[in-house]
Amino acid sequence: MSGYDSNPFASPASDNPFNDPAVTQVTNSNMETVDPFLAHPTDGLAAHTTPASTSPYQPAVLQPSTEPSPQATAAAAQANLLRQQEELEKKAAELDRREHELQGRGPSGKENNWPPLPKFFPIKPCFYQDFSEEIPPEYQRVCKMMYYLWMFNCVTLFLNLLACLAYFTTNASYGVDFGLSILWFILFAPCSFLCWYRPVYKAFKTDSSFSFFFFFFVFFCQVVILIIQSVGIPRWGNSGWIAAFSIIATNKAVGAIMIIVAILFTICAVLSVILLKMVHSMYRRTGASFHKAQQEFSQGVFTNKTFQTVASGAASSAAQGAFQANN
Structure with missing residues (x-):
């Protein structure tokens, strides 16, 4: 039956050349399974992919308006003004603090030492004075003599007050x-300390022509006053020679006191004339001149803060007046 079960239509096995055992063995050993997706790997494609070109033109984007409103501008300006005001107040407070720290110190930054007052005294010294430090050696002797002359003049004025008091006790009409x-x-x-002693001290200290000229003018007036005081004209408040001789006949004690004061006034006048000549001779050796004094005065005036304030106020007032007149 096996012969009947075979396919009558099939070709005989011996007719197929691929059924040869030698061919089948060779083809089975050399054939490999090939994956069609591995024949063209995608790694190279990914590495050589060209990016899409970007266009140089960007799409228009509407930006919101950032211009501040008038209210915001006014608020910012007000805040700025407040900030500036706070800064100015802080600076003013700092200046006040420094001024309080420097209170009691002279222009040179040193602590004032004249007049020499006790520490507990409520009034503090007003000036700084040191001959050995501030005055050149060649001027120290004359400057000290001017200082001693001022003190001698003050003592004489005080004794003149006492003599006039004694003069008043003898006669009530001498109360004047x-x-x-x-x-x-x-x-x-x-006034003598401020008007002629301090100027001559400053003149010797800084070699200031203006201080020299100011001293000469005021001290010349001081010499004239001392001569008048030594003469002793009645009712002028001076115990001079005339007043002393007028009372010595009636009251020798009071007359003697007034004669002593008259002698002191005379000594003051003589010493003043001598020192005036000495200062003038030193002034001529310093090379000072009237032209230099004018320059110092003009520079001092123009750099003075009070003068600058007054001048700026006057200029602003004149400008406002001219503007109003034009309108």
């Missing part, structure tokens, strides 16, 4: 002399 003697003591003692 006593009152004027008080006035001369209160007026001349500080």
